[in-house]
Amino acid sequence: MPLDALADATPAGVQIARPLVEVRDLNVRFVSRDSRTNAVNGVSFSLQAGEVLCIIGESGSGKSVTMRALMKMLPEGKTRIEGYLRVGEHLIADMTDRQMRAIRGAEVSMIFQEPMTALDPVCTIGQQIAETIMRHEGCSRKVADARALELLQVVRIPSPERRLKAYPHELSGGLRQRSMIAIALSCRPRLLLADEPTTALDATVQAQVLVLMRKLQRELGMAMIFVTHDLGVAAQIADKVAVMYAGRMVEYGPVAEVLNSPRHPYTRAMLASNVHGHARGEDLDTIPGSPPDMRRPIRGCAFAPRCKVARTSCAIEPPPVVHLGPDRYFACIANDASAEAAAT
Amino acid sequence: MRLITERPDTRPTPAASRDRGGPQQPILIVNGLRKYFPIKGGLLQRKVAEVKAVDGVDFSVMKGETLGIVGESGCGKSTLARLLMHLIPKDEGELIFDGDPVDDIRGLSLRDLRRDLQMVFQDSYSSLNPRLPIQDSIAYGPRVHGVGKAEAAALAADLLNKVGLRPSMFGARYPHELSGGQRQRVNIARALALDPRMLILDEAVSALDKSVEAQVLNLLSRLKRELNLTYLFISHDLSVVQYVSDRVLVMYLGQVVEIGPVDAIYAAPRHPYTRALLDSRLSMNPLERMSEPPLSGDPPNPVNPPSGCRFRTRCAFAESVCAERQPRLAAADGGAHLVACHMADAESGHGRAGLSAPLH
Numbered sequence: 001m002p003l004d005a006l007a008d009a010t011p012a013g014v015q016i017a018r019p020l021v022e023v024r025d026l027n028v029r030f031v032s033r034d035s036r037t038n039a040v041n042g043v044s045f046s047l048q049a050g051e052v053l054c055i056i057g058e059s060g061s062g063k064s065v066t067m068r069a070l071m072k073m074l075p076e077g078k079t080r081i082e083g084y085l086r087v088g089e090h091l092i093a094d095m096t097d098r099q100m101r102a103i104r105g106a107e108v109s110m111i112f113q114e115p116m117t118a119l120d121p122v123c124t125i126g127q128q129i130a131e132t133i134m135r136h137e138g139c140s141r142k143v144a145d146a147r148a149l150e151l152l153q154v155v156r157i158p159s160p161e162r163r164l165k166a167y168p169h170e171l172s173g174g175l176r177q178r179s180m181i182a183i184a185l186s187c188r189p190r191l192l193l194a195d196e197p198t199t200a201l202d203a204t205v206q207a208q209v210l211v212l213m214r215k216l217q218r219e220l221g222m223a224m225i226f227v228t229h230d231l232g233v234a235a236q237i238a239d240k241v242a243v244m245y246a247g248r249m250v251e252y253g254p255v256a257e258v259l260n261s262p263r264h265p266y267t268r269a270m271l272a273s274n275v276h277g278h279a280r281g282e283d284l285d286t287i288p289g290s291p292p293d294m295r296r297p298i299r300g301c302a303f304a305p306r307c308k309v310a311r312t313s314c315a316i317e318p319p320p321v322v323h324l325g326p327d328r329y330f331a332c333i334a335n336d337a338s339a340e341a342a343a344t
Numbered sequence: 345m346r347l348i349t350e351r352p353d354t355r356p357t358p359a360a361s362r363d364r365g366g367p368q369q370p371i372l373i374v375n376g377l378r379k380y381f382p383i384k385g386g387l388l389q390r391k392v393a394e395v396k397a398v399d400g401v402d403f404s405v406m407k408g409e410t411l412g413i414v415g416e417s418g419c420g421k422s423t424l425a426r427l428l429m430h431l432i433p434k435d436e437g438e439l440i441f442d443g444d445p446v447d448d449i450r451g452l453s454l455r456d457l458r459r460d461l462q463m464v465f466q467d468s469y470s471s472l473n474p475r476l477p478i479q480d481s482i483a484y485g486p487r488v489h490g491v492g493k494a495e496a497a498a499l500a501a502d503l504l505n506k507v508g509l510r511p512s513m514f515g516a517r518y519p520h521e522l523s524g525g526q527r528q529r530v531n532i533a534r535a536l537a538l539d540p541r542m543l544i545l546d547e548a549v550s551a552l553d554k555s556v557e558a559q560v561l562n563l564l565s566r567l568k569r570e571l572n573l574t575y576l577f578i579s580h581d582l583s584v585v586q587y588v589s590d591r592v593l594v595m596y597l598g599q600v601v602e603i604g605p606v607d608a609i610y611a612a613p614r615h616p617y618t619r620a621l622l623d624s625r626l627s628m629n630p631l632e633r634m635s636e637p638p639l640s641g642d643p644p645n646p647v648n649p650p651s652g653c654r655f656r657t658r659c660a661f662a663e664s665v666c667a668e669r670q671p672r673l674a675a676a677d678g679g680a681h682l683v684a685c686h687m688a689d690a691e692s693g694h695g696r697a698g699l700s701a702p703l704h
Contacts, residue, residue, distance in 0.1 A: 274583075275558070
């Protein structure tokens with residue numbers, strides 16, 4: 001697998017704290033009677049406590065699947081997960097369903113794109129928050145209710161006493177997503193997984209939720225993995241960025257470096273095709289073609305058929321991983337100056 | 345004059361020969377358009393309230409331009425598109441297409457309107473018939489309008505070529521066999537099948553991935569040039585609207601709050617809502633992070649909109665006059681830039697009225 005060198009990416013002699021999350025050589029396949037879909041192919045990364053990692057990619061790139069594998073939230077029986085997955089002291093692969101239930105919501109929480117489908121429509125917001133707290137901390141209903149009220153204040157929901165008694169359908173999209181965040185934070189998780197949490201929101205509300213999430217993440221010192229397809233969202237919230245294409249991480253690094261000086265041709269093409277600040281009447285630089293069929297095994301670089309700087313060797317062997325520093329790499333053969341000139 | 349008695353020979357005539365008003369005549373004029381959806385309840389299912397989805401909207405679209413419509417969900421932009429297409433009946437108001445009133449005894453029939461005005465929807469899958477190969481979906485419109493089978497099939501193949509899908513490879517496929525971007529190309533081809541003069545694009549690129557979105561935007565601009573089209577481009581994505589539009593219309597809770605040339609609106613918005621909307625765009629530079637959201641709260645419920653100016657409940661500059669009177673859409677800079685805000689009207693009695701400097 002191309003990226004397994006990541007584990008030894010730290011130069012010898014430099015002592016850093018043990019990361020909160022460690023993923024090595026993660027492979028996820030969906031198996032059905034007539035096909036095998038290779039959704040995630042050899043993904044490795046680590047995350048320090050209190051750090052925000054954004055996974056960027058288009059639909060089908062495996063970004064959500066990577067995150068769900070960490071929570072063991074993929075359909076059992078149809079999914080084959082391989083690789084080393086660690087969150088805190090827990091080795092996810094070895095855990096039973098019962099053990100998983102104990103850490104879901106307590107140590108690792110998740111928020112989703114569509115809060116209306118993630119919330120229970122027949123329970124009030126207050127009941128849903130209190131339920132989580134009572135389940136994990138075994139406290140009384142009264143204590144849990146008080147915490148629920150406090151949480152609604154933390155996520156800045158106006159008139160929280162009234163909102164505790166509201167059902168999800170009575171709230172607007174922005175308030176629903178804030179309630180979702182309140183439930184996720186109710187047991188002070190060390191890791192928050194967020195799957196496109198602002199994509200369904202309006203521009204003005206998206207800005208509010210992003211600013212709120214960043215503030216809460218910093219105050220609580222949580223680590224966060226944030227999946228998005230929106231580069232603007234990543235620029236606002238991430239410390240580190242991982243770019244995924246066809247189930248592989250093709251580029252990784254601090255957010256400013258990846259967005260301002262991308263090295264992988266896919267990252268560059270994605271940034272160039274953005275309409276942001278593009279002059280009218282001028283055609284956009286598009287990426288020709290479409291992503292590969294994940295049911296077929298890919299031998300070389302998955303991006304090669306659409307790549308401007310591809311060479312014949314790209315289709316044959318997997319691209320080498322080029323490390324530019326302890327936490328900056330990209331997977332491409334074209335890493336010399338001539339290829340760079342051709343790409344820009 | 346047009347002869348309605350010419351039916352049933354309704355074979356499409358070239359779009360250019362259907363231009364009646366000349367270049368100065370707006371292709372579409374909308375006057376006082378209103379649509380309230382009733383909310384029924386109680387034992388007898390009587391009307392208990394109304395959603396004021398589109399409430400008194402006026403604007404016009406010139407020939408060959410792209411008018412962008414922006415606003416948050418629930419502001420009525422999709423209802424507006426459906427009203428223009430006559431997919432839902434309007435409550436009040438007037439539509440004039442190239443000088444002819446629509447659906448009027450002396451005007452254009454719906455059949456004629458739909459030949460000239462077509463629409464592309466956001467959801468590329470649900471807007472195609474899953475049981476028809478895409479070439480038949482595209483040929484369906486011309487067939488209904490009286491074109492022969494072979495001719496319609498040739499037209500469909502030609503259109504597939506135009507949108508960049510090889511007919512021999514894609515024509516016989518069903519919608520589920522295509523990707524989202526390819527399906528949206530099919531929808532565009534179908535919208536073009538009757539050789540329309542104007543397209544309504546309702547969030548047509550919103551569901552696509554960014555790289556595919558760029559491909560479809562390039563396709564739309566090429567088709568506009570080649571076929572001399574006029575676009576009404578509805579989107580919630582402000583960057584896309586800035587890229588495609590000549591003029592922009594901003595809606596809030598069923599009303600137009602600002603309309604004007606794209607550069608004027610993006611460089612110097614006059615309505616506080618437009619300003620907040622533009623400030624909500626996320627910078628691509630991680631060093632320019634937003635520290636405070638530009639606007640707090642959610643849009644109010646359109647069932648019971650605030651009195652006076654509908655934006656006043658979220659506006660930082662609201663005064664008593666804003667609750668009392670509804671601002672009228674009026675020229676802000678004596679030109680094509682119109683805004684509905686008391687601050688832009690020197691005689692409104694608002695404390696900041698007539699301050700010519702743009703808001704900051």
